[in-house]
Amino acid sequence: MKSNQIYIIDFDSTFTQVEALDELAKISLKDDPKQLEISKKIEKITQLAMAGELNFKQSLEQRINLVKANKIHLDKLIEVLKEKISVSFKRNVNFLKDHASQIYIVSNGFKAFIIPIVTEYGILESHVFANTFTYNQQGDIVGFDESNILTESNGKSKLLKKLNLKGDIYMIGDGYNDYEVKAAGLVNKFYAFTENVKRKNVMEKADHITPSLDEFLYLHHMNTTLSYPKNRIKVLLLENIHPSAKVTLEKEGYEVLEHNGAMDAEELKEKIKDISIIGIRSKTQLTEEVLQHAKRLIAVSAFCIGTNQIDLEACAKRGIPVFNAPYSNTRSVVELAIGEIILLLRNVPDKIQQMHLGKWNKSATRSYEIRGKKLGIIGYGNIGAQLSVLAESLGFDVYYYDVIEKLPLGNVTKCDSLKELLQTCEVISLHLDGRPENKNYIDVEQFDQMQEGSVIINLSRGHVVNLEALRENILSGKIIGAAIDVYPEEPKTNNEAFESILKGLPNVILTPHIGGSTLEAQENIAQFVPQKLMDYINTGSTTNSVNFPNLQLPILKDAHRLIHIHYNTPGILAKINELLAKHQINIDGQYLKTNETIGYVITDVNKAYDESIIKELKNLEGTIKFRVLY
Ligand SMILES: NC(=O)C1=CN([C@@H]2O[C@H](COP(=O)(O)OP(=O)(O)OC[C@H]3O[C@@H](n4cnc5c(N)ncnc54)[C@H](O)[C@@H]3O)[C@@H](O)[C@H]2O)C=CC1
Numbered sequence: 001m002k003s004n005q006i007y008i009i010d011f012d013s014t015f016t017q018v019e020a021l022d023e024l025a026k027i028s029l030k031d032d033p034k035q036l037e038i039s040k041k042i043e044k045i046t047q048l049a050m051a052g053e054l055n056f057k058q059s060l061e062q063r064i065n066l067v068k069a070n071k072i073h074l075d076k077l078i079e080v081l082k083e084k085i086s087v088s089f090k091r092n093v094n095f096l097k098d099h100a101s102q103i104y105i106v107s108n109g110f111k112a113f114i115i116p117i118v119t120e121y122g123i124l125e126s127h128v129f130a131n132t133f134t135y136n137q138q139g140d141i142v143g144f145d146e147s148n149i150l151t152e153s154n155g156k157s158k159l160l161k162k163l164n165l166k167g168d169i170y171m172i173g174d175g176y177n178d179y180e181v182k183a184a185g186l187v188n189k190f191y192a193f194t195e196n197v198k199r200k201n202v203m204e205k206a207d208h209i210t211p212s213l214d215e216f217l218y219l220h221h222m223n224t225t226l227s228y229p230k231n232r233i234k235v236l237l238l239e240n241i242h243p244s245a246k247v248t249l250e251k252e253g254y255e256v257l258e259h260n261g262a263m264d265a266e267e268l269k270e271k272i273k274d275i276s277i278i279g280i281r282s283k284t285q286l287t288e289e290v291l292q293h294a295k296r297l298i299a300v301s302a303f304c305i306g307t308n309q310i311d312l313e314a315c316a317k318r319g320i321p322v323f324n325a326p327y328s329n330t331r332s333v334v335e336l337a338i339g340e341i342i343l344l345l346r347n348v349p350d351k352i353q354q355m356h357l358g359k360w361n362k363s364a365t366r367s368y369e370i371r372g373k374k375l376g377i378i379g380y381g382n383i384g385a386q387l388s389v390l391a392e393s394l395g396f397d398v399y400y401y402d403v404i405e406k407l408p409l410g411n412v413t414k415c416d417s418l419k420e421l422l423q424t425c426e427v428i429s430l431h432l433d434g435r436p437e438n439k440n441y442i443d444v445e446q447f448d449q450m451q452e453g454s455v456i457i458n459l460s461r462g463h464v465v466n467l468e469a470l471r472e473n474i475l476s477g478k479i480i481g482a483a484i485d486v487y488p489e490e491p492k493t494n495n496e497a498f499e500s501i502l503k504g505l506p507n508v509i510l511t512p513h514i515g516g517s518t519l520e521a522q523e524n525i526a527q528f529v530p531q532k533l534m535d536y537i538n539t540g541s542t543t544n545s546v547n548f549p550n551l552q553l554p555i556l557k558d559a560h561r562l563i564h565i566h567y568n569t570p571g572i573l574a575k576i577n578e579l580l581a582k583h584q585i586n587i588d589g590q591y592l593k594t595n596e597t598i599g600y601v602i603t604d605v606n607k608a609y610d611e612s613i614i615k616e617l618k619n620l621e622g623t624i625k626f627r628v629l630y
């Protein structure tokens with residue numbers, strides 16, 4: 001069926017990432033003091049010609065005069081261009097080689113540099129149509145063969161007419177002159193190639209915009225390296241995620257959309273419909289109800305530690321792994337906690353307020369050192385444990401309580417119950433996670449168990465403390481200081497007002513959920529999370545996923561990877577292997593891990609296999625999701 005298809009491919013900014021004459025100018029004018037100025041002129045002329053705003057022959061003449069190149073510069077140019085092959089062309093070299101008889105390069109560039117480049121990718125020299133330089137005796141490039149039809153306006157159309165190729169002809173290019181061949185009725189479809197440059201007037205005219213060769217091959221069912229083109233992976237980043245995440249994900253080829261704050265359920269249900277990956281922080285609630293609308297969701301990324309805002313089980317049941325950044329902002333939270341404890345024990349928040357009101361109140365009343373004080377940490381996880389180490393080095397006597405057995409670091413003392421910790425310590429710092437059972441974990445009864453004159457810090461989750469009870473205990477004077485960073489209800493954006501019954505209370509620090517908001521932490525998170533997502537998409541690896549069985553997988557080499565996600569019911573692995581055996585498929589490697597909800601099986605198979613197995617694996621009872629990596 002595909003044998004009658006013909007692919008006409010442009011060279012500059014399509015086969016390669018750059019315009020070759022611009023690159024040639026950089027080489028030939030290297031020692032010219034006016035190099036920058038001339039290069040800019042050349043680039044401008046190129047852009048005008050590509051956009052169809054300047055007569056082509058004139059533009060060529062002008063550029064060659066400005067470039068002032070010699071034959072000797074061409075070898076260097078070829079070296080440069082070899083490094084600048086478009087990424088998706090490089091990736092799909094097999095397509096180019098396997099379809100060499102159907103591929104033509106039609107370019108207004110020059111054969112002298114095009115042929116050495118494209119023939120390395122299997123393109124036939126006889127299928128390269130381009131211009132030729134003319135030289136003087138010293139080898140200087142002084143012009144071009146003006147009899148070549150490609151020097152004329154609309155030259156590509158004229159050439160194709162002359163070639164009279166038969167079949168379904170597809171043109172792939174980035175310039176207006178590439179579109180012109182479609183306008184002249186000489187090709188069936190024009191694909192605007194936007195991997196390197198996006199020209200609005202060209203994209204508007206195209207039958208399809210193809211951000212990479214993968215997309216073109218996918219549309220024509222000829223993909224050989226990626227089962228799904230990356231440009232089709234649409235990412236939505238909410239809540240002011242650090243910009244470097246967008247940069248990384250776009251570099252990977254994904255389409256990335258951003259939104260400043262969180263979205264409410266209704267808005268999210270609408271927006272999530274065609275999203276492949278969603279990136280959130282602590283405020284976006286990814287509930288079962290919202291997930292029902294997420295028909296294309298592949299993965300969820302929490303650009304933070306806590307994942308209580310996400311229905312992890314609902315994601316798992318849909319075959320959607322959730323990734324977070326478990327360590328990137330740990331240190332930031334710990335530093336804030338220590339700073340706040342010191343300020344509260346010295347009664348500094350009130351002193352600051354009074355100073356702003358012009359009141360000088362130099363006094364040591366209710367001001368204490370931290371040395372020797374008993375600090376009680378509730379939740380001895382990553383943050384709790386790191387806080388214990390730093391606090392101990394500052395002179396605290398540290399205690400902790402956790403629902404699970406934890407290794408005590410340094411000289412900390414483990415408490416066997418929450419009550420024991422509350423009765424023992426005068427400073428209480430909360431670092432437990434936000435699981436629903438922790439709602440009102442610190443309530444009237446727990447405040448009753450605390451010592452008179454205690455200080456409490458909550459940098460964990462808002463619903464963990466009953467704020468009414470906290471307020472009562474502050475007003476009664478039992479709690480002499482509190483620092484609260486998280487609230488049961490938080491504004492979705494910086495434009496919404498903050499309301500709380502804690503406003504205006506004495507010696508109370510209120511911060512807008514900024515425990516993890518340092519530039520260092522946000523940058524670390526924005527590096528860490530996209531990497532996990534890309535690993536999952538490219539290799540199937542689920543390390544650090546908070547709801548999927550964790551599998552770290554080797555890089556795929558000379559094999560196809562079958563990724564099967566199913567409900568964790570007995571016998572599925574056996575059924576997968578029965579099917580593979582039935583189709584006589586050779587297994588190179590197999591990895592299985594399950595959790596309570598799902599099973600995750602990765603099977604690397606020999607490249608040659610009967611493709612009907614794919615359908616059978618998808619239809620296997622209990623299958624949630626199935627995909628293949630080439
Ligand atoms: N304010 C902010 O900006 C930030 C807040 N956080 C919050 O801090 C929490 C803790 O972070 P990590 O230490 O990294 O998490 P983690 O998962 O390493 O530690 C949480 C610990 O709490 C324990 N725990 C859970 N429920 C408990 C209970 N009822 N009683 C005693 N212990 C209990 C767990 O067993 C675990 O050891 C996060 O889940 C997140 O909610 C995290 C980062 C920034």
Ligand SMILES: O=C(O)CCC(=O)C(=O)O
Binds near residue numbers: 306329
């Ligand atoms: O900075 C954020 O948006 C959330 C910080 C946080 O609470 C977390 O990492 O769990």
